[in-house]
Amino acid sequence: MSVNVNRHATTAASLCYLYYVLDTHPAVLKRLIEEHEDFLGADPAEASTRILAEPTILKRLTYTTAVIKESLRLFVGAGTIRSGIKGYDLIDPRNNQRYPTYVNGPFPIMVRAFPIHRNPENFDNPDVFDPERFLGDNLSKMKKDAYRPFEKGSRDCPGQELSMMEMRITLALTIRKFNLKTVYSEDAPEVMGDPAYNVMFSSAGPAQGLPVKVTFRNVTNM
Numbered sequence: 001m002s003v004n005v006n007r008h009a010t011t012a013a014s015l016c017y018l019y020y021v022l023d024t025h026p027a028v029l030k031r032l033i034e035e036h037e038d039f040l041g042a043d044p045a046e047a048s049t050r051i052l053a054e055p056t057i058l059k060r061l062t063y064t065t066a067v068i069k070e071s072l073r074l075f076v077g078a079g080t081i082r083s084g085i086k087g088y089d090l091i092d093p094r095n096n097q098r099y100p101t102y103v104n105g106p107f108p109i110m111v112r113a114f115p116i117h118r119n120p121e122n123f124d125n126p127d128v129f130d131p132e133r134f135l136g137d138n139l140s141k142m143k144k145d146a147y148r149p150f151e152k153g154s155r156d157c158p159g160q161e162l163s164m165m166e167m168r169i170t171l172a173l174t175i176r177k178f179n180l181k182t183v184y185s186e187d188a189p190e191v192m193g194d195p196a197y198n199v200m201f202s203s204a205g206p207a208q209g210l211p212v213k214v215t216f217r218n219v220t221n222m
């Protein structure tokens, strides 16, 4: 049971970061709301009926999907660990330096997506939130294996489709109804200019659990 609770905690933490980036990027939020209006009806109260009638409609929310993926690129809590294997070396492609993964026993090898996602060799302006990276031709230009919030290979996250769906549904049902305003204090510590930064490990959500002020949103007055 505890495994499931923790698994959903990664989705919950990722949703908190989504609300944070949407609050700090109003143009993205506006476009997201427009997509929801186009696909799920002008009245936010209609959205759940539309989704129930045609659940696959969520897969057609391409901008919503791009926003979620970009938020997961910047704020990814999960990672993985692998065991070293005798005779299996890691090789630094820049200088061919070899790093054995097994010497008198296996080394634990930790793979963290966070530094990979923030590496300028993998993404231009890596600290900038830009959902365009996941749209149209930009997708095909993405460096192989540079994007890995759910990890890669035979042990990658089996819950990735479920969590993507949960995030699409939650955004579709909340973002037009509520305005979540982040309220970090002026002297809140920042990492890389970001008060929400937290040590990206396990299901850590934003710093201080994301302090927010929630109000009803009047979409027409955005």
Ligand code: HEM
Pocket: 004, 007, 008, 010, 011, 014, 076, 077, 078, 079, 080, 081, 149, 150, 151, 152, 153, 154, 155, 156, 157, 158, 159, 160, 162, 163
């Ligand atoms: C945004 C949400 C999530 C993220 C970022 C995430 C990420 C990850 C990552 C990076 C791994 C390690 C994969 C590896 O070792 O190669 C993993 C494993 C796993 N995830 Fe997720 N996950 C999320 C949500 C979920 C959900 C909702 C479930 C199930 C309901 C789930 C179930 C699992 C399981 C069972 C494993 C272990 C797989 C194995 O060891 O073979 N995850 N996840």
